[in-house]
Amino acid sequence: MAIYSNSRLSTYEQCPLRFKYHYIDKLEAEIEDTIEAFLGKRVHEALEKLYNDLKFQKLNELSSLLDFFNDEWKKNWNESILIVRHEYSQENFRKMGEKFITDFYNRYFPFNQSRTIALETEKTVNLDSENKYSIHIRIDRLTLSGDNTYEIHDYKTSNRLLTQDEIDNDRQLAVYAYGIKKMYPDAKRIRLIWHFLAFDKEMSSERTDEQLENLKKDVLELIREIESRKDFPAKESALCGWCEFKQLCPNFKHLYKIEEKSAEEFLNDNGVSLVNKYAEVYEQLKHMEAELEKLRGDLIAYTKKEGIEKVYGSDVKASVKKFFSMKFPGKHDENRGEFAETIKTLGLWDRLAIVDGYELAKMLNNNELHEDFVSLLEKFIRKEENYRVSLRKK
8 A cells, every 4th residue: 555645746746856766766865954943843843742741640830831842842952953053053042942942931831721632643544445645634633523533733933824715725624624534523613723933823624525525536546646757857846955865966966966066177167167158149149139129120211201012232132021910808908898799799619729819810811701790800800010120231
């Protein structure tokens, strides 16, 4: 049985090549632990201790919980932990963690809002009747409140607050809701609850049975897409900065290669010299195209002023022809609806399939439409003046 997780699916969506390196090729890569990940882990540990002790009727004081957090921070800290934002120190992040725990403690004390069923779950549920695929259900805290309402709690330590729309369309906790529905058929209601600790804010969402069933189908479709793929292309994004396989990626492999070279070796590298030359010629062409476009405009203006169509040079002549192109109401034009109805009334909808401006203009230019049809369409036509400039030997 193939076991998937939301993070595994997200990795594929973010970059198919990283998915291949990690889950198919199973390449070993040195992963730098970031300060953000370190902070999140320590905060999760403190909140897990809080609720685990509560199951044994032990209510930790806030000071004790902070002591636990700080002890774990000191025991696990090492200098290899990456701090990307150099303007902030380890101490700044540690204090952030204290603030997250303090705000959470004060908001929910004495923690009797619901009964905790499980912490940091490690469950899997089947996604199909053939038992070919299953998915991990990893919940920070699962609780039960009145009237068989199950609550899935997720702690977020990032400095980004999601919108309600993003939460209502979030897949991670919705997948967990599908799992809880399977594990606990008595669930009358499942609430998805996000704790944005950096903002001392709780946000929630729910899914209907129909939404969960559609989610399962979408997940299975994505899994089948993954398993049927032959190629796994790289997909560049802002997340590349955190990728553990960056040195292997075709988008960055050359960058790592030249970073190790001396200044002289760098400039003599074939790739560097080629792209530098290409950029130089490209810039020259851009300036030439701009100059050519200006000369074209000047030439058209000259023929208008002189009332002529051909201009003669030393051994070439320029022919300047005026023509009109037809423009019809676009997708966002206020007349689009009326225009489409007129097309249907004229019986042209099936022929055009969609309102194809190019095809319609061709029909009008070739006099394929009855004059009565043309008169009905005229109100929608906006004619644009264009010029064609061509060069020939005299």
